[in-house]
Amino acid sequence: MKTFMGVIEELRAQGVMIVETFELHPDEVVIRLKLEDFHRACLFAHKTFSSAVMAMFAADERVAKNAFEIYCVFLARDFQKWCIFTADIPQDRPLFPSLARDIHSASFFEREIQEMFGLEPQGHPDKRRLHLHDEVWPKGLFPLRKDFVLPAHVAPDGVYGFNRVAGEGIFEVPVGPVHAGIIGPGHFRFSAAGEPIVNLEIRLGFTHRGVEKVFEHKTFDDAVGLAECVAGDTAFGHSWAFCQAVEKASALKVPARALYERAICLELERLYNHFADIGGIAVDVGFSFAAQFASVLKEKILRLNQRLTGSRYLKGVNRIGGVRRAFSRQDIQALLCEILSVCDDHGELKQMLLASVSFMDRVDDTGVLRQKTARDLGIVGLAARASGIAVDLRKTFPDVYAGSDFRMITQERGDVLSRLRVRMEEVDESARLIIYFADRLADIEGALAANFSLAAPACALGAVEAWRGPVLYWVKVADGQIDRCKIVDPSFHNWPGLSFAVLGNIIPDFPVCNKSFDLSYAGNDL
Amino acid sequence: MKIPLLLLQAGIAVLAAPLVSGFVRRVKNALRMRQGAALVQPYRNIAKYMRKEEVVSETASWIFRWTPSVVLGSTLAALMFVPVFSFSLSAAGMGDVLSLFFLFSLGRFFLALAGLDAGSAFGGMGSSREMFIASFVEPAAVLAVAVVAAHSSSSAAEPLVRSMGMSFSGMIAAASLFMVVLAETSRIPVDNQETHLELTMIHEAMLLEYSGPSLAMLETAAHAKQLIWFSLLGAILWPWPIGSSSGLSAVACAAFFVLKIILCAIVVGLTEIGLAKMRLFRVTDFLGLAFLFSVLALVVSGLGY
Numbered sequence: 083m084k085t086f087m088g089v090i091e092e093l094r095a096q097g098v099m100i101v102e103t104f105e106l107h108p109d110e111v112v113i114r115l116k117l118e119d120f121h122r123a124c125l126f127a128h129k130t131f132s133s134a135v136m137a138m139f140a141a142d143e144r145v146a147k148n149a150f151e152i153y154c155v156f157l158a159r160d161f162q163k164w165c166i167f168t169a170d171i172p173q174d175r176p177l178f179p180s181l182a183r184d185i186h187s188a189s190f191f192e193r194e195i196q197e198m199f200g201l202e203p204q205g206h207p208d209k210r211r212l213h214l215h216d217e218v219w220p221k222g223l224f225p226l227r228k229d230f231v232l233p234a235h236v237a238p239d240g241v242y243g244f245n246r247v248a249g250e251g252i253f254e255v256p257v258g259p260v261h262a263g264i265i266g267p268g269h270f271r272f273s274a275a276g277e278p279i280v281n282l283e284i285r286l287g288f289t290h291r292g293v294e295k296v297f298e299h300k301t302f303d304d305a306v307g308l309a310e311c312v313a314g315d316t317a318f319g320h321s322w323a324f325c326q327a328v329e330k331a332s333a334l335k336v337p338a339r340a341l342y343e344r345a346i347c348l349e350l351e352r353l354y355n356h357f358a359d360i361g362g363i364a365v366d367v368g369f370s371f372a373a374q375f376a377s378v379l380k381e382k383i384l385r386l387n388q389r390l391t392g393s394r395y396l397k398g399v400n401r402i403g404g405v406r407r408a409f410s411r412q413d414i415q416a417l418l419c420e421i422l423s424v425c426d427d428h429g430e431l432k433q434m435l436l437a438s439v440s441f442m443d444r445v446d447d448t449g450v451l452r453q454k455t456a457r458d459l460g461i462v463g464l465a466a467r468a469s470g471i472a473v474d475l476r477k478t479f480p481d482v483y484a485g486s487d488f489r490m491i492t493q494e495r496g497d498v499l500s501r502l503r504v505r506m507e508e509v510d511e512s513a514r515l516i517i518y519f520a521d522r523l524a525d526i527e528g529a530l531a532a533n534f535s536l537a538a539p540a541c542a543l544g545a546v547e548a549w550r551g552p553v554l555y556w557v558k559v560a561d562g563q564i565d566r567c568k569i570v571d572p573s574f575h576n577w578p579g580l581s582f583a584v585l586g587n588i589i590p591d592f593p594v595c596n597k598s599f600d601l602s603y604a605g606n607d608l
Numbered sequence: 609m610k611i612p613l614l615l616l617q618a619g620i621a622v623l624a625a626p627l628v629s630g631f632v633r634r635v636k637n638a639l640r641m642r643q644g645a646a647l648v649q650p651y652r653n654i655a656k657y658m659r660k661e662e663v664v665s666e667t668a669s670w671i672f673r674w675t676p677s678v679v680l681g682s683t684l685a686a687l688m689f690v691p692v693f694s695f696s697l698s699a700a701g702m703g704d705v706l707s708l709f710f711l712f713s714l715g716r717f718f719l720a721l722a723g724l725d726a727g728s729a730f731g732g733m734g735s736s737r738e739m740f741i742a743s744f745v746e747p748a749a750v751l752a753v754a755v756v757a758a759h760s761s762s763s764a765a766e767p768l769v770r771s772m773g774m775s776f777s778g779m780i781a782a783a784s785l786f787m788v789v790l791a792e793t794s795r796i797p798v799d800n801q802e803t804h805l806e807l808t809m810i811h812e813a814m815l816l817e818y819s820g821p822s823l824a825m826l827e828t829a830a831h832a833k834q835l836i837w838f839s840l841l842g843a844i845l846w847p848w849p850i851g852s853s854s855g856l857s858a859v860a861c862a863a864f865f866v867l868k869i870i871l872c873a874i875v876v877g878l879t880e881i882g883l884a885k886m887r888l889f890r891v892t893d894f895l896g897l898a899f900l901f902s903v904l905a906l907v908v909s910g911l912g913y
């Protein structure tokens with residue numbers, strides 16, 4: 083059995099010069115490389131750990147060392163470690179070798195680094211802007227650099243070039259960014275031959291708010307609140323991932339009681355979102371009765387959230403070091419009762435949907451994302467599990483889930499039905515977990531949060547398997563403040579998956595494919 | 609004497625038609641345990657559109673401007689051919705039940721053109737889908753009515769319905785016509801009136817570019833068309849007591865008529881609740897089945913049942 087460091091030795095044996103290795107946290111190894119070895123090392127990790135690029139980002143360290151830092155995060159599942167490569171990019175030569183041609187999941191990250199820091203990914207096949215639209219943002223202005231000042235007037239002059247699909251009978255259908263429903267803004271450009279979709283190009287970034295910039299120099303308490311607002315439907319997942327990062331950076335031991343409460347909240351968040359999506363899928367194929375049923379279940383969970391935490395969307399629960407509020411015995415009783423009753427109703431809902439011929443005809447074999455495609459694109463979370471990729475951070479890093487006998491849900495076919503089935507089974511599993519955690523919680527007394535005080539400058543990665551997939555926060559703290567915060571919402575990985583899943587499907591089936599992924603605009607655009 | 613009465617009949621029918629849509633919605637919402645909009649909501653919508661400003665796409669030609677009038681006009685004319693309460697123009701020798709389908713086709717033709725005319729991507733999709741579905745709807749509908757015509761040896765609407773009575777072939781034709789009605793009134797499983805998803809729309813997609821009074825006209829026409837289909841279905845399923853010769857007073861006739869429409873509305877509402885919308889290309893199977901029923905009904909009626 084190889085050890086993680088043994089694998090890294092292999093890398094060294096291949097001639098990659100490893101400058102430094104930090105093992106600051108048990109589940110996280112940072113390996114400093116020379117920039118010229120960066121590409122080779124990343125490729126090695128990508129293949130050895132069969133991991134997508136889970137995050138890739140830069141940091142502006144020009145004041146300290148006249149250089150930018152670039153980071154690339156891989157998940158070494160077999161070793162239960164995050165493997166983070168980093169290298170310095172000298173400020174007078176702002177270039178780095180692009181990974182995008184070899185690792186697709188690096189592509190969007192590199193485009194993001196390019197527009198945010200002005201670091202050019204050399205050899206990247208697609209250097210168009212991602213979030214800072216050419217129509218509104220001028221060239222040569224890089225907001226995540228430390229010396230960035232927002233000018234009073236900007237004079238943008240660019241236009242975005244969409245990919246063109248030409249051919250007899252091919253026509254384009256542009257949809258959005260403003261949609262008919264109450265959803266986020268995104269532009270979808272279909273190239274269709276009759277009804278079947280030949281190509282779908284998704285342009286996002288309309289809700290770019292500069293979240294990562296706003297994090298810088300925030301106090302920690304404020305930053306927790308900010309993390310809750312990054313993606314509204316994953317408020318808890320985001321705040322936990324952020325808290326986890328800061329807690330790791332300051333070597334804080336979170337009390338078990340807080341961890342159980344957090345786990346309950348995370349699963350409640352999963353429940354209400356899964357119900358919303360099960361209902362949403364039913365709405366999008368016009369099966370309104372089942373949709374109504376699902377919305378009742380969602381509402382029950384939201385009210386439960388309100389009762390337990392005072393917030394329907396689980397905001398204001400987390401704080402650095404633990405949680406703010408204790409669940410009382412009565413609350414836990416109510417929680418158990420309600421979860422059991424919702425579980426029963428969910429059984430009925432499942433039966434109603436899966437036994438309806440007209441419904442099954444719509445979802446079965448629709449929007450297939452094949453496992454190979456999903457792997458190549460670096461799809462994560464629920465969508466990946468529906469395509470047969472068995473990755474779940476709750477399994478890889480059990481932590482509070484250890485002892486709960488957590489069962490990862492996977493499906494093989496990657497169609498809308500598979501994603502629906504993953505949701506349905508995860509609902510049952512989450513309900514079971516909540517009951518387990520609630521039982522544990524009932525026996526525990528003690529502090530709700532550890533005392534937080536930040537000693538030394540440090541950085542750490544926080545990661546939580548939220549309902550949509552892994553939410554990653556890489557936080558660097560210096561001078562008692564947040565110096566850099568990189569956020570990766572699973573939506574950022576999965577949007578390309580949608581463009582591939584819809585190929586060959588007819589245009590009227592797009593909404594249900596889209597809903598089966600249910601990706602966040604806000605979490606993607608940041 | 610007949611003409612003013614006919615106009616009166618058509619006028620009442622147009623005014624009452626939105627109520628039918630409102631009622632179907634009530635039925636659906638009651639089944640979904642939802643409060644839902646009031647029965648008169650369709651009227652409120654029309655009143656709202658009448659007050660609103662109209663926006664016309666720059667690329668639109670006269671077709672776009674005239675289509676609402678053509679659609680509403682042809683639907684109103686179609687209304688004359690159907691013995692809604694008691695009288696039918698066909699009896700006055702101005703046409704028969706086939707004219708009804710031609711009038712519908714005229715409206716459909718213009719609406720499809722208008723969908724393309726406005727130059728939006730959705731209109732074109734709606735138009736192409738509408739024509740695709742129409743090519744399956746029309747044969748099934750014409751054949752279903754032909755069954756009834758075969759009974760009375762006439763395609764004139766009034767004697768046609770009066771002479772029919774309940775028959776086995778009539779029931780099969782009604783089954784076919786029911787499927788046609790779902791398609792023609794843009795209901796699940798063919799279309800979905802409630803959806804906000806432009807990409808899945810059929811009828812609504814063609815109307816997306818319309819606003820203000822034009823939209824009001826098109827919606828009124830859609831309500832009236834639905835009433836025509838419901839009454840046709842009702843007339844074939846329960847052929848009595850239509851026509852002046854049944855010996856009943858006009859009031860009783862009207863009461864029976866309303867009852868039939870309510871029954872149709874409830875059945876349509878139940879169907880919509882119980883099913884998911886079909887994948888677009890499955891609609892051919894569905895309407896193909898309707899066509900098959902029509903043919904079967906014709907054969908059965910040829911055998912004398």
